[in-house]
Amino acid sequence: MGRVSTEQARTSTGAPRVLVVEDEENTRVLFGDILRHLAYEPILARSAEAARAAIESAVPDIILLDVRLPLMSGYEFLRLRAIRDSKIPIVAVSGAATESDARSCLHFGALDFLRKPVALDLLRAVLQYAAVRAREGHRDLEREAGNRRRSVRPQVTLPVRVVEQGGPTWSGTCVDLSTFGMRLRLSEPIAAEPAVRLHFTPGDGGAALSLLAPLVRREGNDYAFRFVNLTEIDFKRLTEYVQRLTN
Known part of the structure; x- marks a missing residue:
């Protein structure tokens, strides 16, 4: 197996551990520095094989996974039974990101998909979401996460076009919006697997957005979607x- 660099003892602050699986050394070290800056404890692995050993020895809370690895690829890693059973939130990253890559990673269980180079604020926000998911078995943290989501989801009415991959197009209405997702009201049921394209225009005078979004949950005619593979600009x-909506 490949070499693993890890800090074996959890820090006194109880910082979440993030396993970085990246074969390019400079990028791997850079991710480690960024994670320390963001108050996470990095565990660095240069291959999927090394990552499997790290999961057993260091027990990470989150995995940051390059999908284009030598030998065992990130896609193959995602498909491993032991990885899927671990329930560790995995954020896939790629420097050659395509929508097909993003859809494949979501299909195999990734929580999100980010393009390299990753903007610091975007990485921070995605890791915060992943950390809550990693610890959501604790009711107090679920309540905290729920309060955070409600505080940044202002009600807004926007027309939305929902496009399923290779399938039909639906019209719906956004009823609340956040930086990472929206609640959408539809008159007819949709499959939304593994993700759909949401086309809408925020009321800021800019151009229309077209965002990839997996379905998080459904309650009657209301569908909660989470945006993934966001660009820094979006x-x-x-x-x-x-x-602006919350002010």
Whole structure:
């Protein structure tokens, strides 16, 4: 197996551990430095094989996974039974990101998909979401996460076009919006597997957005979607628009 670099003892602050699986050394070290800056405890592995050993010895809370690894690829890693059974939130990253890559990673169980280079604010926000998911068995953290989501999901009415991959197109209405997702009201049921394209125009005078979004949950005619594979530009635009709505 490949070499693993890890800090064996959890820090006194109880910082979440993030396993970085990246074969390119400079990128791997850079991710480690960024994670320390964001108050996470990095565990560095240069291959999927090394990552499997790290999961057993260091027990990470989150995995940051390069999908284009030598030998065992990130896609193959995601499909491993032991990895799927571990329930560790996995954020896939790639420098040659395509929608097909993102859909494949989501299909195999990844929580999110990010393009390299990853913007710091976007990485911070995705890791915060992953950390809550990693610890959501604790009721107090679920309540905290729920309060956080409600505080940044202003009600807004926007027409949305929902496009299933290779399938039909639906019309719906966004009833609340956040930087990372929306609640959408539809008159007819949709499959939304593994993800759909949501086309909508925020009321900020800018162009229409087309965002990849897996279905998180459904309650009657209301569908909660989470945006993935966001670009830095789209992330900043949504953040600014949501902040304007909440002020």
